[in-house]
Amino acid sequence: MSYIPHTDADREAMLKAIGVDSIEALFDAVPETHRFPKLDLPTPRSELEVSTELEALSMFNISAKEYAVFLGAGAYNHFSPAAVNQLLLRSEFYTAYTPYQPEVSQGTLQAIFEFQTMISRLVGMEAANASHYDGATALAEAVTMAGAIQRGRNKVVLSPGIHPQYREVVRTYHQNRPIKFSGDRGGKATLLDLIDMIDDNTMMVVVQYPNFFGQIEDLTEIAKAAQSHKALLCVVTDPVACAILKPPGAFGADIVVGEGQSLGIPMSFGGPYLGFFATLEKHVRKIAGRVIGETLDIDGKRAYTMTLRPREQDIRREKATSNICTNQGLMSLAACMHMSFLGKQGMQRVAELCWHKSHYAADEIDKLEGYSVDKGQPFIKEFVVTCPKPVAETNEHLLHHYGIIGGYDLSQDYPDRQNQMLLCVTEMNTREEIDMLVEALRTVNEEKHIHVELKA
Amino acid sequence: MSNSRLEPLIFEISRPGRQGVRMPAPDVPTTEIPATLRRDNLDFPEVAEIDVVRHFVRLSQLNHGIDIGFYPLGSCTMKYNPKVNEAVARLPGYAAVHPLQGEGTTQGALALMYMLQTWLGEVAGFEHVSIQPAAGAHGEFAGILMIRKYHLDRGDEKRTKILVPDSAHGTNPATTSMAGLEVIELPSDEKGDVDLDALRKACEEHKDTIAGMMITVPSTLGVFEEHILEIVEAVHNVGGLMYMDGANLNAVMGVIKPAELGFDVMHYNLHKTFSTPHGGGGPGSGPVLCNEKLAPFLPGPIVAIVEEAVDEDDAPLYGWEMPEKSIGRLKAFHGNFGMHVRAYAYIATYGTDLAEVTRYAVLNANYVRVKLKDHYHAPFDRMCGHEFVLEGHWPEKAPGIHALDISKRLMDYGIHPPTNYFPLIVPEALLIEPTETESKETLDEFVEIMLKIAEEAQTNPDLLHDAPHTTPVRRVDEVKAAKELVLCCRPILPE
Known part of the structure; x- marks a missing residue:
C-alpha cells in the first residue's frame, strides 16, 4: 500500500472513534450482493519494479530523441528550454487544483493571465481564455459560441484546408444540433470557392492559417466576404508561425483558435496538449471555459481571479456556455514559461528557422527526379511533396534505411492526393538531417531501378 | 517590490533588446521572407533567463498545492501525486x-x-x-x-x-x-x-x-x-x-x-x-x-x-x-x-490492492466526519463515502458567519478550504474530502483547527470575516473583476 500512511494502530484508533469494528462495516449501504468483487489485476509492485517495467516498455517506441522527425500535421517536434520542464515540476503548480480560491492561487492565476495576454498578442486579438483540451476541441467550442452569437443562422463553412481531425471533432461535437457544415467535402475547395458559399444564413466561416498544407493564404478577401454577410470569421492558426506572420486578427478574425503544443509541450504521443481560444472583447461573455481577470484585494493590492463565472457549468448548469471544467491548466503554464524564456527574439527566431529550413528542404527535394514540391503558395514549416511512390512505401524506406520518421500521407484524408506527403521541418532538424532526408528520398527511386533491373 | 503588487507581470520586467534563451543561427542558406507576409510588431516579453526563472519560482510560491499542505477539497480527490509517475x-x-x-x-x-x-x-x-x-x-x-x-x-x-x-x-x-x-x-x-x-x-x-x-x-x-x-x-x-x-x-x-x-x-x-x-x-x-x-x-x-x-x-x-x-x-x-x-x-x-485506496479514503472521511459532526451541523448524519458535507454556519450561535468565512480562515492555518457552496442543495455547504493518502496526524490537526475556528466564530467573528490574514493577497474583489474586465495586460508605456 505504497501511498497509504496508516499504521495498524492508527486504523484501530480511527475505527474505534467512528464506532465500528472493521473497515468493511463502513460500506453497509452498498448492496451486499455486489460488495467487494475480486479484481483481476497484477500483483502489487514497488516503485523500482514499476519504473523498470515502464522504461523497458518505452523502448518499444521510436522517439524523436533517436530518430530524425519530419512529421508534423498538427503535432510538432520543437525545442523547449530546459528551464521550462524544471519549473513545471514545481509541485506548488502541478499539485494545485483549479484556482477557485484566489488567495492561495495567485501563482496559477497570474501565470494564466500572462498566458492569455501572450496568446492575444501573438494572434492579434483582444482576449483569450485559459485553455481547451486541444486545438480541435477549441474549434468545436468556437462553433458553439458562433451559434450563441448568431441566433437564427445555422450554416458553418469549413475550409478543407483545416486539419482533417479538427473537422471530425467539430462534427462529433455538433452531431445532435441543427448545424449544416459545408465547404470541406471533396477536399478541393479554394478560398475563392468558399467565398461563394457564404450567405446570409452563414454563422461562421472557418479557415486555417497557415493551412493544413503549410500554405500561407491571404485572408483579406474571405474576411471581407464574411463581413458583408455578417458571418463571423474563425481562424485556426499555428502560434509558431504567428511570431513572424501577419496575425489572424489583422485580417479581421472574430475568433482565433489553435494548438499550443508547439509552445514548450512535448509531443507525448498526442497529449496532453493545449487548445487556445482568442476573440474580441465584444464576444467574451459568450466564451467557453475559464477566464482570468485582474482586480484588487481588499487592501488595494493587485490580484487575479477567475471571472465571468456565471457562464460556467458549476453555476449556470444546463444553460452554461459549455460543460468544460478541467482544462489544460498546466499546459498553458508551460506555454507561458516557454514564451517568456524565448521572448520576442526567440519566438521570431524559431519561426524564421522553420521558414528557412523548410524552404531549403523543399528546394532540395524539388530538384530530385520524380519529386515535385507544391510551391503555388508561400509556405512555412510544412509543405506538400508529390512522390514517385506511395507515401507509406516511401516512409518505410526512410525509417528502415535512414532512421527517419517521414511525412504525413495526405491520401488518408484527401483521396485525390495520392503519393502526396506533407513534410514538416522545424528548428530541430539540422542541415545534416535534411540532407540525409533528401538522400533517402533520392534512393527510393534508385532502389526501385535496382529492384526492377534485378527482377529483369 | 511595491506593496501594491505581489510580483510584477512578466511584461513589466521586460526591457527592449534584452535576450532570453538564444536560438541557433540558420545552418542552411536563408530564403527571403516577403515583407507582405510579415507582421508589423510583436509586443512580447524580453527578459533574461534568470529573471524568468525567478518570476515563475516566485509565482509558484504564491500557490497552495498538495505537496505543501492538506487539501480536503470535496469532489476533487486531492490525493498525493506520486513522483515516479x-x-x-x-x-x-x-x-x-x-x-x-x-x-x-x-x-x-x-x-x-x-x-x-x-x-x-x-x-x-x-x-x-x-x-x-x-x-x-x-x-x-x-x-x-x-x-x-x-x-x-x-x-x-x-x-x-x-x-x-x-x-x-x-x-x-x-x-x-x-x-x-x-x-x-x-x-x-x-x-x-x-x-x-x-x-x-x-x-x-x-x-x-x-x-x-x-x-x-x-x-x-x-x-x-x-x-x-x-x-x-x-x-x-x-x-x-x-x-x-x-x-x-x-x-x-x-x-x-x-x-x-x-x-x-x-x-x-x-x-x-x-x-x-x-x-x-x-x-x-x-x-x-x-x-x-x-x-x-x-x-x-x-x-x-x-x-x-x-x-x-x-x-x-x-x-x-x-x-x-x-x-x-x-x-x-x-x-x-x-x-x-x-x-x-x-x-x-x-x-x-487497489481497493485499499477506497477503504482508507472512506475510513479517513468517516473519521473526520465523526470528529466534526457535533460542532458543525451535519445535514446527513450517516456513514459517508470518501467525502461528507457540513453546513458552515451557526445562525443562532454565530450569526453572520458563512461557509466562505470558515474557508478563508482555514487558509490562515495553512489548509486549503473544502469545496464550498456545493452541493447547491445544502445551505452554506462545506464538502470535505480528506483522501486516503493523509495520515491520522494530519486529520487530527485539521479537526483541531476546525474546532478552533468554530470557537472563533463565536468569540471573535471578525477574525473570520476579515480572513485570510496571512495569504499573499487577501479577499479579492470579484465584482470589480467582472465589471471592469481586464483580461490581458495593457500595453506597457515606456517610462
Whole structure:
C-alpha cells in the first residue's frame, strides 16, 4: 500500500472513534450482493519494479530523441528550454487544483493571465481564455459560441484546408444540433470557392492559417466576404508561425483558435496538449471555459481571479456556455514559461528557422527526379511533396534505411492526393538531417531501378 | 517590490533588446521572407533567463498545492501525486513520440494504452473502454452522445431527455445541453438520496422520451444511494440507459463494479481516482467505459489487438480500431497519453490492492466526519463515502458567519478550504474530502483547527470575516473583476 500512511494502530484508533469494528462495516449501504468483487489485476509492485517495467516498455517506441522527425500535421517536434520542464515540476503548480480560491492561487492565476495576454498578442486579438483540451476541441467550442452569437443562422463553412481531425471533432461535437457544415467535402475547395458559399444564413466561416498544407493564404478577401454577410470569421492558426506572420486578427478574425503544443509541450504521443481560444472583447461573455481577470484585494493590492463565472457549468448548469471544467491548466503554464524564456527574439527566431529550413528542404527535394514540391503558395514549416511512390512505401524506406520518421500521407484524408506527403521541418532538424532526408528520398527511386533491373 | 503588487507581470520586467534563451543561427542558406507576409510588431516579453526563472519560482510560491499542505477539497480527490509517475511520463520513449507515427514504431505506447483500458475495464466491470476523452466532462459528453446515438440507431428518435438529480455536478446538466438533449431535474429526499417517488413519477410521465439518467455514485453529498438498484431498474424499465458519473470513484473502487449494479456507461477521472496531478486546473483524462449495448458507439479510434501473439513469449500486435457506429472522434490524436502513463504506473503499483485506496479514503472521511459532526451541523448524519458535507454556519450561535468565512480562515492555518457552496442543495455547504493518502496526524490537526475556528466564530467573528490574514493577497474583489474586465495586460508605456 505504497501511498497509504496508516499504521495498524492508527486504523484501530480511527475505527474505534467512528464506532465500528472493521473497515468493511463502513460500506453497509452498498448492496451486499455486489460488495467487494475480486479484481483481476497484477500483483502489487514497488516503485523500482514499476519504473523498470515502464522504461523497458518505452523502448518499444521510436522517439524523436533517436530518430530524425519530419512529421508534423498538427503535432510538432520543437525545442523547449530546459528551464521550462524544471519549473513545471514545481509541485506548488502541478499539485494545485483549479484556482477557485484566489488567495492561495495567485501563482496559477497570474501565470494564466500572462498566458492569455501572450496568446492575444501573438494572434492579434483582444482576449483569450485559459485553455481547451486541444486545438480541435477549441474549434468545436468556437462553433458553439458562433451559434450563441448568431441566433437564427445555422450554416458553418469549413475550409478543407483545416486539419482533417479538427473537422471530425467539430462534427462529433455538433452531431445532435441543427448545424449544416459545408465547404470541406471533396477536399478541393479554394478560398475563392468558399467565398461563394457564404450567405446570409452563414454563422461562421472557418479557415486555417497557415493551412493544413503549410500554405500561407491571404485572408483579406474571405474576411471581407464574411463581413458583408455578417458571418463571423474563425481562424485556426499555428502560434509558431504567428511570431513572424501577419496575425489572424489583422485580417479581421472574430475568433482565433489553435494548438499550443508547439509552445514548450512535448509531443507525448498526442497529449496532453493545449487548445487556445482568442476573440474580441465584444464576444467574451459568450466564451467557453475559464477566464482570468485582474482586480484588487481588499487592501488595494493587485490580484487575479477567475471571472465571468456565471457562464460556467458549476453555476449556470444546463444553460452554461459549455460543460468544460478541467482544462489544460498546466499546459498553458508551460506555454507561458516557454514564451517568456524565448521572448520576442526567440519566438521570431524559431519561426524564421522553420521558414528557412523548410524552404531549403523543399528546394532540395524539388530538384530530385520524380519529386515535385507544391510551391503555388508561400509556405512555412510544412509543405506538400508529390512522390514517385506511395507515401507509406516511401516512409518505410526512410525509417528502415535512414532512421527517419517521414511525412504525413495526405491520401488518408484527401483521396485525390495520392503519393502526396506533407513534410514538416522545424528548428530541430539540422542541415545534416535534411540532407540525409533528401538522400533517402533520392534512393527510393534508385532502389526501385535496382529492384526492377534485378527482377529483369 | 511595491506593496501594491505581489510580483510584477512578466511584461513589466521586460526591457527592449534584452535576450532570453538564444536560438541557433540558420545552418542552411536563408530564403527571403516577403515583407507582405510579415507582421508589423510583436509586443512580447524580453527578459533574461534568470529573471524568468525567478518570476515563475516566485509565482509558484504564491500557490497552495498538495505537496505543501492538506487539501480536503470535496469532489476533487486531492490525493498525493506520486513522483515516479512524473518521471516515467517524461521518458523519451513516451514524451518524444509523435502521435501520427506508424504502429510499427509505437508498440510500447499502444501496449500501455491497451493494458490501461483492460485494467480500467476490470475495475468497473465493463469490457469496452475508450481512453480518448481529455477530462471528466469530456467523458460525460461521450457517454451522453453514445446514449443518444444508441436510441437513434434503433429508430427511437423521441428519446431526448436525461434525468439528473439536483445534487449533480454542474457538468451533468451542462453536458446534457451540449449534447442537444433536455434535462429533467430530480429532487433529493431528506436523507440526501434521489427522491424515489419523484423518479418513478418522472419515469411514468416521460416514459417514451427518456434517453437515460446521469447519477454520481456515491452522490455529491458523499452518500451511497440506498436505492441504487431500484433507481437503475426504474430507468431501465422505461427504456432509458444509466450513466454513472465516476467523479467519486474513490469511494467505490474495488468495492462495487458499476457494471454489476446495472449501469450501461460511465466515465473515470484519472486526475482524481488514479492520482494524475490536477495541474492547477488540468490536464485531466476522462476514459469512458460501457457494456456491449453501447460498445459500437464509443469514441475512437481505440487501441485493439490486431494480431494475437503466437505463443507466451511473443507479444500481440496492437493497432487502432474505429468502433462500428462510433459517435466519432472527440479530440485530435489519442487522448491525454501522458496521463495514461501516470495512471498506468499508479495501477501497476497498487495492483490487486487497489481497493485499499477506497477503504482508507472512506475510513479517513468517516473519521473526520465523526470528529466534526457535533460542532458543525451535519445535514446527513450517516456513514459517508470518501467525502461528507457540513453546513458552515451557526445562525443562532454565530450569526453572520458563512461557509466562505470558515474557508478563508482555514487558509490562515495553512489548509486549503473544502469545496464550498456545493452541493447547491445544502445551505452554506462545506464538502470535505480528506483522501486516503493523509495520515491520522494530519486529520487530527485539521479537526483541531476546525474546532478552533468554530470557537472563533463565536468569540471573535471578525477574525473570520476579515480572513485570510496571512495569504499573499487577501479577499479579492470579484465584482470589480467582472465589471471592469481586464483580461490581458495593457500595453506597457515606456517610462
